[in-house]
Amino acid sequence: MNQVTHQDGTVRTTRAPERGGFFVIWRSMAQHNDMDKQQYDNLRHSCAHLLAKAVRELWPGAHNAIGPAIEHGFYQDFDMGDVKISDDDLPKIEHKMQEILPSWKKFTFQEVSLEEALRLFKHNPYKVELAQEFTAEGKKLQTNDPGNFLDLCKMGHVDHPDKELVHFKLLSIAGAYWRGNEKNKMLTRIYGTVFPTKEELETYLHQLEEAKKRDHRKLGKEQELFLISPSVGSGFPLYMPKGALLKRTLENWLIAEKEKRGFTFVWTPHVAKSELYKQSGHWQKYDAMFQPMKIDEEEYVLKPMNCPHHFQIYNARPRSYREMPLYLAENATVYRYEKAGELNGLLRVRALTQDDTHAFVRHQDIGIEIQKVIDLTFHVYKTFGFNDYKARVSIRDKKNLDKYMGNPATWDKAETALVDAVKKQHVEYFIGDGEAAFYGPKIDVMVKDTLGREWQLTTIQLDFIQPENFDMKFTNEKGEEERPAVLHIAILGSVDRFLGILIEHFAGAFPTWLAPVQAVVIPISQDQNEYAEKVLGELKAGGIRAENWNEAESMQNRIRKAAGEKVPYILVVGKREAEGETVAVRKRGNVDLGAMRVEKFVQNVKEEVEKKV
Ligand SMILES: [Zn+2]
Ligand SMILES: [Zn+2]
Numbered sequence: 001m002n003q004v005t006h007q008d009g010t011v012r013t014t015r016a017p018e019r020g021g022f023f024v025i026w027r028s029m030a031q032h033n034d035m036d037k038q039q040y041d042n043l044r045h046s047c048a049h050l051l052a053k054a055v056r057e058l059w060p061g062a063h064n065a066i067g068p069a070i071e072h073g074f075y076q077d078f079d080m081g082d083v084k085i086s087d088d089d090l091p092k093i094e095h096k097m098q099e100i101l102p103s104w105k106k107f108t109f110q111e112v113s114l115e116e117a118l119r120l121f122k123h124n125p126y127k128v129e130l131a132q133e134f135t136a137e138g139k140k141l142q143t144n145d146p147g148n149f150l151d152l153c154k155m156g157h158v159d160h161p162d163k164e165l166v167h168f169k170l171l172s173i174a175g176a177y178w179r180g181n182e183k184n185k186m187l188t189r190i191y192g193t194v195f196p197t198k199e200e201l202e203t204y205l206h207q208l209e210e211a212k213k214r215d216h217r218k219l220g221k222e223q224e225l226f227l228i229s230p231s232v233g234s235g236f237p238l239y240m241p242k243g244a245l246l247k248r249t250l251e252n253w254l255i256a257e258k259e260k261r262g263f264t265f266v267w268t269p270h271v272a273k274s275e276l277y278k279q280s281g282h283w284q285k286y287d288a289m290f291q292p293m294k295i296d297e298e299e300y301v302l303k304p305m306n307c308p309h310h311f312q313i314y315n316a317r318p319r320s321y322r323e324m325p326l327y328l329a330e331n332a333t334v335y336r337y338e339k340a341g342e343l344n345g346l347l348r349v350r351a352l353t354q355d356d357t358h359a360f361v362r363h364q365d366i367g368i369e370i371q372k373v374i375d376l377t378f379h380v381y382k383t384f385g386f387n388d389y390k391a392r393v394s395i396r397d398k399k400n401l402d403k404y405m406g407n408p409a410t411w412d413k414a415e416t417a418l419v420d421a422v423k424k425q426h427v428e429y430f431i432g433d434g435e436a437a438f439y440g441p442k443i444d445v446m447v448k449d450t451l452g453r454e455w456q457l458t459t460i461q462l463d464f465i466q467p468e469n470f471d472m473k474f475t476n477e478k479g480e481e482e483r484p485a486v487l488h489i490a491i492l493g494s495v496d497r498f499l500g501i502l503i504e505h506f507a508g509a510f511p512t513w514l515a516p517v518q519a520v521v522i523p524i525s526q527d528q529n530e531y532a533e534k535v536l537g538e539l540k541a542g543g544i545r546a547e548n549w550n551e552a553e554s555m556q557n558r559i560r561k562a563a564g565e566k567v568p569y570i571l572v573v574g575k576r577e578a579e580g581e582t583v584a585v586r587k588r589g590n591v592d593l594g595a596m597r598v599e600k601f602v603q604n605v606k607e608e609v610e611k612k613v
Pocket of ligand 2: 305306307358488489
């Protein structure tokens with residue numbers, strides 16, 4: 001049932017195999033001009049034709065398969081026969097594309113019969129298959145020819161390719177199975193991008209470069225935060241001490257923030273009977289569950305969701321209105337099948353920890369509780385320096401009210417409450433008309449990071465159907481039974497993905513309160529080691545995460561290493577500091593704060609941690 005709740009940005013029922021795990025949208029490009037998504041898609045897809053033509057000219061034996069527009073660009077798949085090409089060939093292909101482009105004045109189209117299409121494309125088994133498929137789907141077949149290159153496709157095109165396709169760039173080459181199916185032939189996929197202006201192309205390429213430098217997989221390795229071990233399996237990240245500390249710091253802080261607001265924490269195991277998910281409907285509707293296993297002749301699965309577990313806790317005993325709203329929260333690891341090709345560091349994994357909450361709420365309190373959760377959501381974002389976000393409120397399709405579960409008056413109120421909650425925060429929002437699931441409206445929040453990339457993080461999903469499925473109730477003031485509504489709340493979404501985003505957002509230079517190591521002590525020589533140990537003891541007693549780097553390595557090297565690891569503070573201690581009971585403080589970014597007494601330093605860091613700056 002909950003296909004659209006609690007997911008790391010994916011919509012399970014409409015999985016798009018060609019998409020990576022990034023969910024990144026460079027909004028900036030759309031703001032620069034009035035082009036809508038369709039026009040961008042036309043531009044990108046048209047450029048894929050140009051790429052196909054160039055490759056076919058360079059390697060006449062190559063067959064082009066599909067060449068769709070994707071987010072930020074396009075790709076074109078080729079069956080290259082026995083030819084192997086690599087990134088080194090991209091400049092040559094680009095050159096050929098530029099050479100061809102001036103002769104591409106206009107796409108001309110012609111409707112053809114299936115027989116005609118099969119004859120025209122008989123050399124290309126992929127086009128033959130597509131022609132048969134389009135026909136079977138009842139689509140008309142149309143060939144297109146922008147200039148001496150007949151092709152068959154079903155997407156839109158630009159009017160003046162020679163003028164519009166000028167600002168393109170090929171980005172990479174990868175292998176991809178025909179139709180994303182491992183049983184099919186492995187094709188060669190060339191990725192590229194194209195923009196209406198040179199400026200936009202350059203901005204995008206610059207962002208790509210920046211993103212590479214900040215790649216959380218690269219930084220995660222350099223800073224020893226996490227690893228993916230082939231012996232454990234891809235999609236199952238292992239957190240190393242510093243990464244685990246980072247994760248725990250983040251989680252502990254958020255747990256404390258939630259507890260301040262009345263959330264209570266539970267713990268549920270990672271495995272449950274298949275029956276549980278049949279009752280919740282996940283079994284029937286959710287396609288990312290792992291294969292079940294047998295224990296004592298009964299069927300069990302790794303949990304993909306926590307909802308039905310928390311419902312058991314709600315139903316553990318009769319509930320009274322005095323307990324409402326009841327917030328059951330858990331940072332819980334759930335297991336979801338993701339295709340191997342879509343796994344990506346911490347951003348897309350098969351074992352993800354959700355900061356999950358189920359709030360059991362009286363219908364009359366929905367508005368106020370949503371408000372409370374939204375308040376917390378924006379408090380969280382602001383704490384991490386995400387100041388640019390927008391919300392989507394998904395509501396019913398007003399022309400199709402029959403398909404929604406629950407009382408229409410309650411829906412009306414709930415939808416208004418959701419909109420009011422985002423309005424009150426003065427954040428940008430838009431209405432997803434008809435995008436609500438049949439069991440309740442929801443709010444999603446998209447956040448922009450320092451690179452201008454947009455991530456969908458928070459989901460607050462109202463649910464009227466699970467209370468029915470699990471027969472949840474409570475006794476009201478009049479002694480009557482009432483049914484609560486459920487709010488599925490995930491503020492960070494996947495904690496792992498959020499950490500991946502944070503690593504890139506901060507480029508590994510975490511604010512002091514989050515940094516796994518907040519300060520390193522560097523004694524100038526072994527003579528100061530005893531004093532350095534004493535300083536370390538005081539730092540630790542003051543609650544500061546610190547290390548004494550007293551290796552027999554030059555001081556400059558140790559300082560360079562600490563700077564490379566982006567440690568917030570380096571405390572150098574020499575003879576003078578030892579005598580004066582001080583430390584020479586350098587703040588990250590090579591800012592010399594001079595000598596200060598250790599208590600003073602501890603005090604300063606504590607204040608900084610408190611303020612979360
Ligand atoms: Zn086309
Ligand atoms: Zn849930």
